[in-house]
Amino acid sequence: MQPPAAGSLRILHLSDTHLTGDGALHQGSVDTTAALDAVLAHVDGVPGVGLVVVSGDVSEDGSPESYRTARERIGAWAERHGAALVLVPGNHDLREGFRQVLANGHVLGEGGAPLAHTMEYTPPSVPVSGQSVVAGFRVVTVDTSVPGAGYGALSETALDRLRTALTGEPVPHGTVVVLHHPPVPSPTLLHEALRLQDPDDLAELLDGSDVRVVLGGHQHHHAVGSLAGVPVLVAPGVANDTDVVGPYDEESAHVAHGALIVDVGPDGSVWSTPVRVPDPDRDVLAFALDAGTVARIAEQAGPAAR
Template sequence: MQPPAAGTLRVLHLSDTHLTGDGALHQGSVDTTAALESVLARVDGVPGIGLVVISGDVSEDGSPESYAAVLERVGGWAERHGAALVAVPGNHDLREGFRQVLSNGHVLGEGGRPVMHTMEYHPPTVPVWGQSLVAGRRIVTVDTSVPGAGYGEVSEASLERLRTALAGDHAPHGTIVVLHHPPLPAPTALHEALRLQNPEALADVVRGSDVRVVLGGHYHHHFAGSLAGVPVLVAPGVANDTDVTGAYDEESAYVDSGALVVDVAEDGSVWSTPLRVPRPDADPLAFHLDAETVASVIAAAGKH
């Protein structure tokens, strides 16, 4: 891949790593630790990455051990490449375990240097929040997870903190917002039930601001769209790849992994390159849920 243009921040955008503390297979079929290692090996030669982002569902079980495994692998990769590292919780994450290992998600700063944090306790009811400055860009993480649910929501407190951050001094080259549940239409009935509930509220905050791009995950497939005129990029899943062409009321995924390489230029323009890391030695179908099973998951985890 060509090196980034002068003044450009190159971002490695990972999502939905779904690591487990005990090494259990995701959906009974995918070794997510091996999948993550394959993705990191694939992008090892990509030049000029200054920021690594994990946009949620970092863990499958919310255990401190799973976050430690992610930190060892992704954090080690970022340090070796001199890149900052930022992560945000998703619906599978547990805030207590996330904070214990990753603090507010802003783990490494410019050059891959550790970010110092004060030891402050927050109950799980309080969304994870953080911001940092990388290569003249303000990186803001917004926790869209809802404890005990699969759908997403930006709380009033998080909206106000984002509004305040964007109303402050402008970053030299704008803001990048990272969240899990993307403010875009959902590809399947299950994801529709687990979508972000208040994208309009988020749009009201970012409209007219210096936000250059919103990075999200959750859908386990690459999507691109916009919110209030701001590009929205959804990364492929590390754990598997959603079958977006199947029956709407069913849910299937393939054994496949991917990532995005996102270039954010000084003038605010954005260029995204999706990368796939197929695993041809595995059964191509990661899992399949029929319509009845999908309905039961929606009843348990969707918005009522």
Template sequence: MQPPAAGTLRILHLSDTHLTGDGALHQGSVDTTAALDAVLAHVDGVPGVGLVVVSGDVSEDGSPESYRSVRERVGGWAERHGAAFVVVPGNHDQREGFRQVFANGHVLGEGGHPLAHTMEYLPPSVPVSGRTTVAGFRVVTVDTSVPGAGYGEVSETALERLRAALTGDPVPNGTIVVLHHPPLPSPTLLHEALRLQNPEDLAEVLAGSDVRVVLGGHQHHHAAGTLAGVPVLVAPAVANDTDVVGPYDEESAHVAAGALVVDVAADGSVWSTPVRVPRPDSDPLAFVLDAETVARIARQAGPGLR
């Protein structure tokens, strides 16, 4: 992959890792720890990543052990690459266990340096929220989880915190919002029932703001749309891939894992590249062109011939 352009923040966007504290298989079929390791290994050569996000359903069981495993794996990847690391809860997460390991979800700052947090107890009824600045961008996390429910909601508390963040001290390059339940229609009946219930309230806060992109997960499949004129990007899941073209009133998923590489430029332009992790047992290479061959084809078919 080509390096990011100058002044661009490159984001590795992961979602729905669904790790378990005891190593139990997700839905009885997927070793999500192994799937996460495979994703991280596959993207290890992506250059210039400045921020890593996990947009919810970090854990399947809410155990501190599962969160520590994600902290070790994804946080370790971010530290090695000199990237910031931000996490937000999803509907499968438990705020108490989440906070024990991730505090407010802003784990590493710019350059991959650990961030300090005050040891303040907050009850599970209080949404997790935080903000940090990376490469001139303000990164704000919004907790859309509803304790005990699968659907999402941006509570009044979360909305007020987002408003306060967006009206605070200005940043040079604008804001990136990370949440779990995307403010977009869902491709299946089950995910539609579990969608964000009040996207219009979020739209009201985003309208006219400096938000460049909203990053979400939850649907276990890549999607893109807009809300209040702001791009919304949904990352593929680490755990599995929803069959979005099957019967609407049924739900099935394939064993597959992926991520997004998102570039956000200082002028607000956004470029998203989905990354699918190939399965060695079922995804044979169609072809391989070495550098010399690529250069020859580029010379022959590129604009240099004009």
């Protein structure tokens, strides 16, 4: 993959890892720790990642052990690549366990340096929130989870904190918002029932703001939309991939794993590339061209040949 353009922030966007504290299989079929390891190994050669984002459902059971697995594995990848690390809760997460291990979700700062946090008790009724600055971009996490429910909502506390962040001291290149329930339509009946409620409240804050992109998950499938003119990118699931072309009123998923590579430019431009982890037992290589062959074809067929 080509390196990011000068001044851009390259983001590895992960979502829906659904890690378990006891190693139990997700939906009885997927070892999510192994799936996460496979995704991280597959993107290991991507150059220039400055920020790693996990947009919710970090855990399946809300256990501290599951969050330690996320901190150890994703944190090690981010530190090795010199990248910041930010996570946000989803509907499967439990705020108490999340905070115990990940504090406010802003774990590593610019360059992969650990961030310091004051550890004090916060009731689970209070949404998790935080912000940090990475390469001139403000990164704001918004907790859309509703304790005990699957759908998402923005509480007054969450809205107030986002409003405060967006009206605070300006940053050079704008803001990246990370949440779990994306403010776009869902492809299946089940996910539509569990979607973000009242996205207009979010749209009101985004309109005229410096937000460059909203990153979400929840749907276990890559999707692109917009809200108040701001791009909304939904990451594939690490745990599995939703069958979005099946019957609308049914729900099924394939054992497949993926991520997004998102580049946000200093001018506000956004470029997103979905990454699918191939299965060596099923994905037969169609062709492979070495560097010399690629260079020769490019020279013969590209604009330089005219």
